[in-house]
Amino acid sequence: MVSEADPAGLRIVVYSCHYCAYAAADLAGVLRLPYPAALRIIEIPCSGRFDLLEALHAFEHGADGVMVAGCLEGDCHFQAGNLIARRRVTQARRLLAEIGLEPERIEMTNVSSAMGQRFAQVANQMVERIQVLGPSPLRRPPG
């Protein structure tokens, strides 16, 4: 469904770790840093909780992009969750390519909880990238 509120209608699902990335998105809000409205953030305890199948499922149902957002490398609250998440994202990219979707539709990013500005920047870049690719071909027709 293309929301009437959002003409571009892009939907990017962000799996965001509790400790850093989610807090960075909060901070972007506190600092009133605008970024495109396409992002929908889902909080998970650690980016290492991110599950490849969940991302594929999101794409299957019409997500135009998926972003996994974790702590800075070396800063993971659970030691290595963000490194594992990155590996899974790489794996997801391969799978997307195999089924004929652009691998750029999934992305891993690392931000610290102090990086409100960086979060807004990453969000902008992600949306720009997906805009170039256009809506996902897997989207179902409205109705």
Added chain:
Amino acid sequence: MSSTSLPVGAVLVVGGGIAGMQASLDLAEQGFRVVLVESQSAIGGHMAQLDKTFPTNDCAMCTISPKLVETGRHLNIDVYTDTEVVRLEGQPGDFVVSLRRKPRFIDPARCVGCGDCAQVCPVSLPDLFNEGLSDRRAAHKLYPQAVPNAFAIDKRGTAPCRDACPAGQRAQGYIALIGEGRYREALRVIKEDNPFPSVCGRTCHHPCEGHCTRALVDEPVAIMSLKRFVVDYALAYGRERVEPAPRTRPGWVAVVGAGPAGLTAAHDLAKLGYGVTVYEALPVAGGMMRVGIPAHRLPKGVLQQDVDDILALGVVLKTNTPIADPVTLLGQGYDAVCLATGVASRERALGLDGEDSQGVLSAATFLRKVNLGEPISIGRRVAVLGGGITALDAAAVARRLGAEEIHLVLDRPRGELPAYHWEVAAVEAEGIRLYEHTTATRILADDGRVVGVELARAGKGMTNDAAGRRRPEVEQGTAFTLEVDTVIATAGQQSDLVFLDPRFDDLEGDPRTLASRIPGLFVVGGRKTGAAYIVEAVALGHRVAASIDRYLCGQPLQTAPEPRPVAKIPRAEAVQLAAAADKSHMPRHEPALLPMAERVTSFREVVLGLTERQARSEAQRCLACGQCAECLACNYACGAGAIDHSMAERDEQLRVGAVILAPGYRTYAAEEAQEFGFGRYPDVITSLQLERLLTASGPTAGQVRRPSDGATPRRVAFLQCIGSRDQHHDYCSAVCCMVATKQAILLKEHHPETEVHIFYMDVRAFSKGYSAYFQRAQKEHGIRYRRCRISAVWQDSSGQALTVRSADGDGGDPPAEEIFDLVVLSVGMEMPETTKELARTLGVEVNSDGFCQTEPYTPLETSRAGIFAAGPFRQPKDIPESIVDASGAAGLAAGLLSTARGTLTRTASYPEERDASAEPSRIGVFVCHCGSNIAASVDVEALARQAAALPGVAYADHLLYACSQDSTTTIRQRIQEHGLNRLVVASCTPLTHGPLFADCLRQAGLNPHLLAMANIRNHCAWVHADQPAVATGKAMDLVRMAVGRAACLEPLARQPMAVRQSALVIGGGPAGLTAALALADQGFPVHLVERESSLGGNLRLRHWVEAQSNEHAGPQAFLAGLVERVNTHPEISLHLASQLKRTVGFVGNFTSTIECQDRTTLDVQHGVTIVACGGREYRGPEYGFGADPHVLTQQQFEELLAQIAAGSETVAPPRRIVMIQCVGPAARTCTRICCTVALKNALVLKRLAPEVQIAILFRDLRAYGFGERLYQQALSQGVVFLRFDDQYLPEVDSSGSRPVVRVFDQTVNRWLALDADLVVLSMPMVPAEASRELATRLKVPVDLDGWFLEAHVKLRPVEFASEGMFVAGAAHYPKLLDETIAHAQAAASRAATILSRDSLMVGGAVAEVDTESCVGCLTCVRICPFGVPTIRPELVGRSGLPGAASIPAALCRGCGICVGECPAGAIELRHYTRRQVEQETLALFPTHPEVW
């Protein structure tokens, strides 16, 4: 409870930095109530200001913010911000502490942290959290993540302008708003205190300007003209209509007299809700404002505008109605009467001969007639007598009426007139002749008509005339005569009460309450009050209205005056304020005047007022001396009713059993070291400023820019030891070398092409991992380190280049000069005055620099029993050491109060939980407006409506502030009324507010995990504020997703798991002994295991401690005391000559096998394990050790010193000693303590044998903290220090009878040969022999060198990543004795947080294995960063095969890493199950049928 028999189970912690927070958490977790006192408006301290922390470069905010939230929300920690300790009485176990709580003007209990107040606050102040690199508003939050999440307002006091104004006009308030172009709000502010803004903007005598702080810089701010500008602007662009004030009170008041006082009283009373009737004898309202001030100064329409606004409130005006008997009004149904007749036109006699002649007029009568349009005629030549504004007015009016020759006779110089100089000049320009210092002596008349006036020069003195009035003395012989036909005299005015019934002749009001002796009758003015300025009349009007209100409410009329401290600023500070805000060169703006030709021919207003541009610029001259301008903009903006400008400082007393002082430090004020140019050159900054520039949430969002021009710096110099190791600081600040290294690395990471030079004396990279970090900085990042001292820094005339002059550290080369574009001063730590004052208040001894005096064997105890110290207050130190101190101090306080554990703790009580897991979803959705924070861009009502239609939703509503107390009560009630079993709150972030709403569920008898939040504020309304439709659409999605998640949430229960309340301590050295005793003293049984057959470890070989003074018993006596206590302690089971063979289990529930000397084994059960196996001195073959008997280690040397000190005859004191530092492994990595130990031993020998020659060969002398004092003592006692580097290592030649040490001296560039009786090698401490093996048995990690690895190098320095396991003392890293003791006390304290509970709650949001799906593939075992999963053979997995994974709930950390890895999909993370995450995701695509 008896106050003497039982200690008080509460602790006061002073300082809300990382140390104070840690101490508070430790104590609260051990069953004590904590009062955490912080002087700022939020906790977090310096650590919250940092970008990254060394040596791991972790984000400081990421690591500290969970601690902030935990501290802020802990049930047993009361955080008192803006608070100081003023007194402490009592004794250990039972103190009474007096706290001074400063007002923050925003109630943190009501503040929702939305920031609406800061958005509207017009006052900018330097942001001190950003070290002055940016501005913030007077209403502010210390930093975005601050705890408490509440704003505060900075006030220095009432601004002098407001204080000087009789009516208390908030001048700074409207000026600030004008400065921002917010004129309507400025008018609102003016009207808060003054219902006559139009009048007072034109004719006030403006005492405010006389007190304006700006006058100390140049000229006062044109406050009056600014007020007029606002009124004119409002008039020109449409005023807001004044609505009638609602009648909320039954009383009705009569006011007699429609002058400024009477109308002000009427205004105030009408606004309070009373009915008001004003009686006026004249045909018009306004009193003297109307009839006394000429139209060219106050146009009638302007006054009428103010009067109309008052009448619009609903005030009834009856003109032409003189009242002779006010008391009859009381009989006519009025509840109170205010007599405000004030000044009328009955002038006093002049007391001059001829004053009754025709042609002599009083100025007031003259002006009244003109103003009322009554006929009046004057002659061609007029003399005006007087010395005030009225005289000026009369002269100007006479001019406009056509008088040709006007003489204005002033008894004072023009400068003393209550008028602006330009007003006097304007009158003069109209052709009126001024006579200064002149007084009339006689009026000359001919046939009853005035023909002239005799004048004389006024002397300096005053005299009383026959009528008793004061008039100037006349200088003899100065008389002269003016020929005039009219004399207008201003000879004073008085109240005209002729119309009153004579029985009121003595009527007077009480000067303070203005009440007369007749109940209900109040008097403003009266016979005793003469003429007053308008603003004084306004003030009286306010006062009488307040008094009448109190009378009508039946309250006492007398009230205590409110203390209003005034912000008095000395000249130097005012000049500095102006300069800092770039306001130094802004001349005052004066309004333009009407052209002369138009002035004298009409009554058009002469003063034209300021233009908008002038007004804004003029307003910006204001120095905001009160800080908060009290404009009340925040009051109007705050929807939560949290603002309270009337808050005042108050004192509070509390009972506590112990006190922990962790007040932290301040950085050295670098402007005091003038040679480095800080404060003069904008591009010389402090390291703390650089930290703010580096951080992503700092003023430049992490972009490092030069303050002068915003350019990215290309060449950066760090100057070390600024405010450390200098003439005024005999200590090393211990952290600066690492801070500079870290900042240099970060700079390089931001801009790899930037060149970074660090100018230093010694690189003190002395702790675990520090040398490696330092080496990486050089090798990987190319940071250049230069050993030298800086003599000066200066900036060239272009302002672009900073020259740094340095002298080579080893004295070899001449001073060099180099150019940089940014200079960073690595400022050291100091104790601020406030801390010294705190120490004095508490009676705690401090050293000469203000640091807390502590003793080596009791490092965390102050000189006053029951008061403990932590953090840099003891000695400069870094974050992990501060945390060690904090935990240790908490442990000591807990030990002191152990019998009162749990006596004062609060527990939350909840109704029994209803099991809703089987019920169909009945979701309640609550959408928060957050005032206008969400509602301004998201249609919250539509959101609630749409949410109500979602499947599973049984109820939906919207709330103004969901987090306010009444809203949470509403949520709870709705849950019960509607039988809800799931909760969705669409508001702000779950990170801060999740626990609050989870608590709502618990209070409603539901499991707290049945909550889902939609973050429609931070992630939506705030970032899409400009697109309401988009924001509403996205918010709808977020709510749908939260509802999708809520529908499949499950209740999670945490299970209690019994704790074995005993400890296993491994190692019988000072750390193990201290830790064992700390726990045993609190009543916890301890098994102490020691490999050797006696206790003491390395301490057995120590004879002196590394303290500045040696006035202590020797370490052996200390050790003997420890051993004695351990041997006899009933709670300690000692296992000597024993080893740990095996440990199984987990936190709270370990079983360990100990193998004793006789090979028998023993199983012990314990809840925690403390590893304190220490280290040992390295003994390698370097420098001939082992072969040459004259080559000793420091440990052996100390033994020798002990023999010498004991007077042993077999040992002769050596005459020449050479010490060599950094031997063996220490050449690769610094082992922290060797320099300090060598200095200590050198000093001991110097004391024993003063003639001895000692040379110390070193690389960097790393005598950190107060160890620097040992270094300075050694230098002053003639110890020779010779530096070597890796290129030229020293050599020891043992071929002769005595060794010869060859060393390359870099100052003279040649090899030297030193004869030595003894060569002493600083062999480093290395890990204890079996430590790796022990680590394997305990399943805890060691680093590459074999030191035990703590859970987190910054925040968890005494615990392992595995819960319930701790490390103490040198097993962690080499430590001095006091550091070892503190570390052991900290480990014991952390262990006690577990042992002090009967049970631990385990489970909740943890991973669970579905055994039947598990194939036992080991994937989870390999991926888990904490090594939690194991394959248990007894479990039956998929297809009935034996062996499946097990993840004990007590150990799982809940990250969910294993979930995504398990190929069989056999693991679920509770609360983030696949289904929950997937439903949340898919709810985003509602067309998909599977979702609903």
